[in-house]
Amino acid sequence: MTITAPRVLAFLASVAAFAAFAAPAQADGEVNIYSSRHYDTDERLYSDFTDQTGIEVNRIEGNADELIERLKAEGANSPADVFITVDAGRIWRADEAGLLAPVESDVLSERVPEALRHPDGHWFGVSTRARVIFYDKDTVSEPPQTYADLADPKYKGQVCARSSSNIYMLSLLASQIAHNGEDAAKAWAQGLKDNLARDPQGGDTDQLRAVASGECTIALANTYYFVRAITGDVEGLSDAVDRIGVIFPDQDGNGAHVNISGVALAANAPNRENAIQFMEYLTSESAQSYFANGNNEYPVVDGVEANSAVEGLGDFEADDLNLSELGKNQARAQEIYNEVGYK
Incomplete structure (x- = not known):
């Protein structure tokens, strides 16, 4: 294949873009998120987390399958700390590919119902539909x-x-x-x-x-x-x-039948402590309220109410099958x- 000047420049630009994102990932006070959620209302989740903790949020958004392939390609050099996606089936794909790491967190285990989290802590539901x-x-x-x-x-x-x-x-x-x-x-x-x-x-x-x-x-x-x-x-x-x-x-x-938006720790997370702190934050009352009011989802945490329009659909019994x-x-x-x- 002929390597033209534009191809070289494009390659160098992509390397520079990756380095610009990856290099700061080792710094204190940051967390890097790969998310397939595409809701504008989630902006408040990220900004409020930064306001509460001082931890800056960097994120890449895209199709879940594309993000999974990106994580595979990046391997041990991936800057990703947290993976967020919708549907337990998708997050299961990432886990099967070895892209997620187990998390031991009393906060997450106590707040997230058993049916809405991986039995060994590989992922946790943060909202349901x-x-x-x-x-x-x-x-x-x-x-x-x-x-x-x-x-x-x-x-x-x-x-x-x-x-x-x-x-x-x-x-x-x-x-x-x-x-x-x-x-x-x-x-x-x-x-x-x-x-x-x-x-x-x-x-x-x-x-x-x-x-x-x-x-x-x-x-x-x-x-x-x-x-x-x-x-x-x-x-x-x-x-x-x-x-x-x-x-x-x-x-x-x-x-x-219910399903989730789920969050997981990336297997090669360079900012592990910040990542877990962010995951726990997503189950806080304020974050759960954003899920409820921003995208009309059901909170996973007991005691946090859905918005009035969602509540207006009526009460129901949900399937307790582990997702x-x-x-x-x-x-x-x-x-x-x-x-x-x-x-």
């Missing part, structure tokens, strides 16, 4: 009450859901595998596919918009997407929220979707 059923109240008189109901033939042609490769759908099926076994999970995936109103497409907001537009009458989505439409102006959805009902599934069974099971069953979940032809 429930994956629930939404339906058109004008046309659905008997909405599904369980995840199993979504596979009932009486709802044929009515359901909208995301693609099989979406991490939320993988985690939901992984939980079905953990609770009911592979055969039952496969039957459920087949029934869900048979009941789809359209090919899987779009994000959670798109599923809700499809209910609002009448393209389908039932949809799966995370709670905070719907609350955004209640509290803000989401095109094609906010005007229809009054006619969309919410069902927290499996209230007489395993409880509603590490979602990662363990993730690969099999994708295989099952593929086997039944769920795209």
Whole structure:
């Protein structure tokens, strides 16, 4: 390959950029965060942590899978101290790749419920969201009450859901595998596919918009997407929220499927003590309130309330399955979707 002057300059620039970020990582009073959370409201988390501790926060944001690959490529030279991502399935991938380190912290163990943290302290949930059923109240008189109901033939042609490769759908099926076994999970995936109103497409907001537009009458989505439409102006959805009902599934069974935003210590963290201090800070009352009010999530710490719009969805029993099971069953979940032809 011919090496041109522009290629050389680009390479030198990338090396310089990495050095500028990596070199200060050894200094006292800093913590380097790799985060796949992309919410503007998280800015307050970082600035308040600095105000409280004097520790400066450097961060790189990006797609979770891209950040995982970056951590792998950087290896022992990685400047990352903390890894933050959404969905237990993603953080499990990072852990399986050897990119995370266990943390022994009484603060984290006491504040974070057992189901929402790795059994050996490799990661901790800092906020939750429930994956629930939404339906058109004008046309659905008997909405599904369980995840199993979504596979009932009486709802044929009515359901909208995301693609099989979406991490939320993988985690939901992984939980079905953990609770009911592979055969039952496969039957459920087949029934869900048979009941789809359209090919899987779009994000959670798109599923809700499809209910609002009448393209389908039932949809799966995370709670905070719907609350955004209640509290803000989401095109094609906010005007229809009054006619969309919410069902927290499996209230007489395993409880509603929940997932997390999770935090972990990077395996080669150069600022380990600062990193753990930041992780503990995320479970403080002030930080938990930011999660609750900034992105309409549920706090993980007992005694901290969700915001009024989230509370308005109603109380519910959450599934207490340890979320590490979602990662363990993730690969099999994708295989099952593929086997039944769920795209």
